[in-house]
Amino acid sequence: MTEIAALYYLQEVTQDELARRYNTSRSRVSRILKRAREMGVVEINVRSNVNLSWQFEREFQQRFGLNRLLAAVDQPTQDAQRSVVASLVAAYLDSVLRDGMTVAVGMGRNLAAIADAPGSPSPRNVTFASSIGGALRGGETINSDHIARHLAARFGGRSQTLYAPAVVATRELREALVENETVKETLDRARRSDIALIGLGDLSEDSNLIRMGLFTPQEITMARVAGTVGDVMGHDFIRIDGQRAGGIIEGRVIGLTLPELGPIPNVVAVASEPGKTAVILGALRTGVINTLATSVGNAAAIIALDEAAPMKPGAGPRQARVPPHGGHALDPSESGDR
Structure with missing residues (x-):
């Protein structure tokens, strides 16, 4: 699944070509790619x-x-x-x-x-x-x-x-x-x-x-x-x-x-x-x-x-919390396009 996803999303290999390489149908390749997104193997950010x-x-x-x-x-x-x-x-x-x-x-x-x-x-x-x-x-x-x-x-x-x-x-x-x-x-x-x-x-x-x-x-x-x-x-x-x-x-x-x-x-x-x-x-x-x-x-x-309109001294926002289920807050050193 990871290999097919990497070829498709990173190397722009078409689904038809992937079907030929892996001796399977195009519809099965499509299902594998869909499953990769569902399982978090692939994350698409806009x-x-x-x-x-x-x-x-x-x-x-x-x-x-x-x-x-x-x-x-x-x-x-x-x-x-x-x-x-x-x-x-x-x-x-x-x-x-x-x-x-x-x-x-x-x-x-x-x-x-x-x-x-x-x-x-x-x-x-x-x-x-x-x-x-x-x-x-x-x-x-x-x-x-x-x-x-x-x-x-x-x-x-x-x-x-x-x-x-x-x-x-x-x-x-x-x-x-x-x-x-x-x-x-x-x-x-x-x-x-x-x-x-x-x-x-x-x-x-x-x-x-x-x-x-x-x-x-x-x-x-x-x-x-x-x-x-x-x-x-x-x-x-x-x-x-x-x-x-x-x-x-x-x-x-x-x-x-x-x-x-x-x-x-x-x-x-x-x-x-x-x-x-x-x-x-x-x-x-x-x-x-x-x-x-x-x-x-x-x-x-x-x-x-x-x-x-600043807040009163001593008041301020909370620290960013860790999202549920394995997510993470944006570290200040990371880029903002996550």
């Missing part, structure tokens, strides 16, 4: 932007304690930007997902776009577990449950639904629901995930929280005035310093909290929109993010904003 310097990637990762930065080329429209960023995340997942893994799935249009990205990944046995409840007005493009189902259809495996609303009226009702056996089972599965896919929401009138009917524009405005820059996965409101801002939904969301995301080995935050610079910076400063997928323009703006 650089998001050949003009993005390795030094910039290393600086960004070291500055915020990340294992990986997925920065997509800037696009003229928001929909196009979301699609390109989603394609990077889809390719990244195809390279790191292994049989038996569990992926906790958040909500939002950036995550929903991953399942629709081009490509035909090899199927594998992965569980995609909803990590936040849903809302009637969310639909397939926002609700975690629908996204988990579509990801399972793309990558193989199964999805696990969180049968609960995203936000309830009181803390007492939330406490009762999270102890429900059905709800508890899914949340426990999400807490034990190998990877978490999370969205970051801003406080614009196009926010997912408003689109799902969870808050009014007036409530969002009040949160903004109080110093809130956005939300992490629709659950925790945060300030630009990465601290939780509390507010109108604190203690009422059925889903994973920031402290519960922390122990997950690889937390992948996806945010493509240019208006999300402040919430991305705040999320990076929480210390729970391992991998960030965004645009090149956003990445540059985040560094500029970090320098303009």
Whole structure:
């Protein structure tokens, strides 16, 4: 398998020629090459932007304690930007997902776009577990449950639904629901995930929280005035310093909290929109993010904003953590095109 893979990918020997050399069929050579990718003998990496310097990637990762930065080329429209960023995340997942893994799935249009990205990944046995409840007005493009189902259809495996609303009226009702056996089972599965896919929401009138009917524009405005820059996965409101801002939904969301995301080995935050610079910076400063997928323009703006609004002395990003199942963080001495 290794020999055939090396000849095909490194020496550009065609599949027809390999079939003749090894006295087999072209279809069998194709299956061997596919199996080589599945087993990790071959890893295919696509650089998001050949003009993005390795030094910039290393600086960004070291500055915020990340294992990986997925920065997509800037696009003229928001929909196009979301699609390109989603394609990077889809390719990244195809390279790191292994049989038996569990992926906790958040909500939002950036995550929903991953399942629709081009490509035909090899199927594998992965569980995609909803990590936040849903809302009637969310639909397939926002609700975690629908996204988990579509990801399972793309990558193989199964999805696990969180049968609960995203936000309830009181803390007492939330406490009762999270102890429900059905709800508890899914949340426990999400807490034990190998990877978490999370969205970051801003406080614009196009926010997912408003689109799902969870808050009014007036409530969002009040949160903004109080110093809130956005939300992490629709659950925790945060300030630009990465601290939780509390507010109108604190203690009422059925889903994973920031402290519960922390122990997950690889937390992948996806945010493509240019208006999300402040919430991305705040999320990076929480210390729970391992991998960030965004645009090149956003990445540059985040560094500029970090320098303009530094954290308090003594605070700083965490050290990059080792990804699960044999992966490794980017060493400062390594090039940034991994």
